[in-house]
Amino acid sequence: xxxxxxxxxxxxxxxxxxxxxxxxxxxxxxxxxxxxxxxxxxxxxxxxxxxxxxxxxxxxxxxxxxxxxxxxxxxxxxxxxxxxxxxxxxxxxxxxxxxxxxxxxxxxxxxxxxxxxxxxxxxxxxxxxxxxxxxxxxxxxxxxxxxxxxxxxxxxxxxxxxxxxxxxxxxxxxxxxxxxxxxxxxxxxxxxxxxxxxxxxxxxxxxxxxxxxxxxxxxxxxxxxxxxxxxxxxxxxxxxxxxxxxxxxxxxxxxxxxxxxxxxxxxxxxxxxxxxxxxxxxxxxxxxxxxxxxxxxxxxxxxxxxxxxxxxxxxxxxxxxxxxxxxxxxxxxxxxxxxxxxxxxxxxxxxxxxxxxxxxxxxxxxxxxxxxxxxxxxxxxxxxxxxxxxxxxxxxxxxxxxxxxxxxxxxxxxxxxxxxxxxxxxxxxxxxxxxxxxxxxxxxxxxxxxxxxxxxxxxxxxxxxxxxxxxxxxxxxxxxxxxxxxxxxxxxxxxxxxxxxxxxxxxxxxxxxxxxxxxxxxxxxxxxxxxxxxxxxxxxxxxxxxxxxxxxxxxxxxxxxxxxxxxxxxxxxxxxxxx
RNA sequence: GUGCCCGUAGCUCAACGGAUAGAGCACCUGCCUUCUAAGCAGGUGGUUGCGGGUUCGAUUCCUGCCGGGCAUGCCA
Numbered sequence: 001x002x003x004x005x006x007x008x009x010x011x012x013x014x015x016x017x018x019x020x021x022x023x024x025x026x027x028x029x030x031x032x033x034x035x036x037x038x039x040x041x042x043x044x045x046x047x048x049x050x051x052x053x054x055x056x057x058x059x060x061x062x063x064x065x066x067x068x069x070x071x072x073x074x075x076x077x078x079x080x081x082x083x084x085x086x087x088x089x090x091x092x093x094x095x096x097x098x099x100x101x102x103x104x105x106x107x108x109x110x111x112x113x114x115x116x117x118x119x120x121x122x123x124x125x126x127x128x129x130x131x132x133x134x135x136x137x138x139x140x141x142x143x144x145x146x147x148x149x150x151x152x153x154x155x156x157x158x159x160x161x162x163x164x165x166x167x168x169x170x171x172x173x174x175x176x177x178x179x180x181x182x183x184x185x186x187x188x189x190x191x192x193x194x195x196x197x198x199x200x201x202x203x204x205x206x207x208x209x210x211x212x213x214x215x216x217x218x219x220x221x222x223x224x225x226x227x228x229x230x231x232x233x234x235x236x237x238x239x240x241x242x243x244x245x246x247x248x249x250x251x252x253x254x255x256x257x258x259x260x261x262x263x264x265x266x267x268x269x270x271x272x273x274x275x276x277x278x279x280x281x282x283x284x285x286x287x288x289x290x291x292x293x294x295x296x297x298x299x300x301x302x303x304x305x306x307x308x309x310x311x312x313x314x315x316x317x318x319x320x321x322x323x324x325x326x327x328x329x330x331x332x333x334x335x336x337x338x339x340x341x342x343x344x345x346x347x348x349x350x351x352x353x354x355x356x357x358x359x360x361x362x363x364x365x366x367x368x369x370x371x372x373x374x375x376x377x378x379x380x381x382x383x384x385x386x387x388x389x390x391x392x393x394x395x396x397x398x399x400x401x402x403x404x405x406x407x408x409x410x411x412x413x414x415x416x417x418x419x420x421x422x423x424x425x426x427x428x429x430x431x432x433x434x435x436x437x438x439x440x441x442x443x444x445x446x447x448x449x450x451x452x453x454x455x456x457x458x459x460x461x462x463x464x465x466x467x468x469x470x471x472x473x474x475x476x477x478x479x480x481x482x483x484x485x486x487x488x489x490x491x492x493x494x495x496x497x498x499x500x501x502x503x504x505x506x507x508x509x510x511x512x513x514x515x516x517x518x519x520x521x522x523x524x525x526x527x528x529x530x531x532x533x534x535x536x537x538x539x540x541x542x543x544x545x546x547x548x549x550x551x552x553x554x555x556x557x558x559x560x561x562x563x564x565x566x567x568x569x570x571x572x573x574x575x576x577x578x579x
Numbered sequence: 580g581u582g583c584c585c586g587u588a589g590c591u592c593a594a595c596g597g598a599u600a601g602a603g604c605a606c607c608u609g610c611c612u613u614c615u616a617a618g619c620a621g622g623u624g625g626u627u628g629c630g631g632g633u634u635c636g637a638u639u640c641c642u643g644c645c646g647g648g649c650a651u652g653c654c655a
Contacts, residue, residue, distance in 0.1 A: 036597070049597065052635055086598045087635065174655050182650065301642060312648070326652080327582070335654045341655055369583050370650050395584070396649080437592075438588050442648070444591065450606085452617095458603070460617050468615060475614050512595070524593065527602080538610090538619040579617065 010035050010046070013079065013092060017048055020072040021167055024065070028054050029264045037505065041494075044083065044091030045099075045501065053090040062088025063479045099500040100488040106503065106559040107484045111566055114510040119160030124402045125352055126152040128363035129275070130167040133267040134178040136205055138417040140365060143397045145418070146572065148363040148433035148520035149280045151392065153570045157480075158514035163357070164282045171289040172341065177201060178267070179260040183221070183248060184228075185210025186259075192225045197241055210540060213259065221259060227251040243554050274419050279572040291347045297339050300347035300382070301332055308380045319346075324377030324386075339357050345371075347377040353384050356494045360388060361505065361517075366440075371470060392517050395432070397443040406447070425450040431572045432459040435519040458527055462564060462577055465530035467536075469561035470577040472542050475556060483558055486551035495536040499560060506563055510570075519571060526567045533560050 017033045031053060035046045051066035066084045073082055078098035083091045106113045128148025131141050149164070156162045169175070181200040185207045188194060196202070213221065215518065228247050232491060249256045268285075275281070291297050301317070304310050309320050315335030318343075322329055332343040352360045364371070369391075376386035399406035399416060406416060422430050429450040436458065439444045449457060491500070506525060513521040542553045565575040 034595080036595075038598075039594085039601075040598075043598070048598080050638090052597085055635055091596065134655090169655065172655060314653080318653090331653045338653090339582080353601085365649095366584065367649055372583085393584075393588080437591070441592080442585070449591090457617075461603090464617050468618085472614050516595090520593085524602085525613075531602085534618055537614085540618090541614070543614050579615075 020069045023072040024068045045094045046092045048090045066090050102504045103559045114507045115157045117159040119158050121161050122358040124160040124359045125163045125357045126361045127165045132169045134174050142418040143434045146281045146431045150435050150571050154514040165284040167286050181206045181262045182209040182263040183259045186213045194225045198377045223251040241296040296347040321374045321377040326373040363389045363392045366393045392440045395442045399445050401447045428573045429459045462526050462530040466564045466575045467579040469557045486555040488552050490552050499532040565579045
């Protein structure tokens, strides 16, 4: 993943330790100082394990070293005290003022609180979903969409220059089958009696495309059904389909491409619309077909050939991917002269780097893990650094309803589409549930839970915290901008300190989540913030008579609301003012 | 067979190599005439699949088993 982050407060504290280390054990200078956030409040605000790390090298008792380090820590206005604990931990307790300061930082940063310069404006491409345009998106694509979109937003927040891209597989046999299927439905709509092959695309959406085709072109594309009555003797079903496609191409001539284009456009529009409603947007839609027509595929294969990585066998052209750690060599051009999907993938990935991206991230379904070695191998063979290609694998999502697995069959036509899921549980719950799991974890998507408008549902828990703050501010009726200057000294309860600390941690969470490609960490942190807020809210009244106390509390509540809103936005979830 | 991912509370899942492994659900007990109870406070619940190793320290890293998922096409 990406390079390590620092935050300002931690950098300040780390510098204190480095200074002390210089005084206590100059021979160990350069030892990395790490600061943890202890799980228990009694262990302070930050803990340092430096003494234990040095124990072996210095051949001294860790607690002894810790005591010496504490003696030599330079005074800091932000540190209240330092303690030795456990086997040799040094626990730092911060001054309350150092924590309260975060409220002002949040106001100053606005929507950009939590953003960082980790990425240093490096150009990153995130390619995700890239579903075949041969049918509606299903729930598996939904996870890729939610994950990829959140990952892209995270990287942008972490200071990368992000391009979101969708690769359209508009070339090849599956697309031909869709075009054929749509045309057959079109013919049927015109009363032609043509048989529909079993392994054509049978979904209702194909019938719709056929009908739209009729609306746009009338009967201009009708051909006698007889041209499709091609006898297929002793051939496999797949071969029979190819015969039908060939017959359709022959019968339609140039109009085949009219149908092809029409079906493609219809499916793309449907997918783009679906994703748009899901809050997932792209900067670039990239066409596989254009890689072929523009000669990019041919050039990429030629480059592999020139570099000596290709050989011919059984009439096909093979890439020697075993040289680069793949388990077997791979065909790039078949014996019938057609380039494989892998060939266009090579061309596409070469093109990505040629377009100037420093880092390229592919979000793939876990079933594609076998492709990693060959794609990276091809990049290496072409002279690119394969380490600059990151593959983020996303495990499958399985829907549960009433405790039972919801069956999904791809070809049967009854699979659950992303659109159906969105309509059933809503966009917010769908997006949140999708990113609530580590990407390498199988996702059990509980439809009943996602739908429940109750305390069981974690989405509402966070949104509710946001709405509560809005409600309080509305009840107050003042000008939010006036809270920016509020004195915060009276924020000193345990609940307030807890909330402040979580707000302080937020930027670090964003950086770590971006670095680890782990949007779920943001979701969990937002749950923590919401929990701390709800707890505080229940024990504290905000709209009190004393103006100083009231304004301090409202300021913290407002800061909390802003962080919840920016965090939810990163995940593609809305932050409602009212619930 | 081989490769990748996973195995943590009854269920769904967290935990930069750190301290007494945490949440939610479920199950108990309390809290609404006061800013939203879609909320809060508390309780029950664990040999982190099993065995070795590395380390001051292992749920985390290495290794061998056991169990589950996925992948192993001149498909796209």
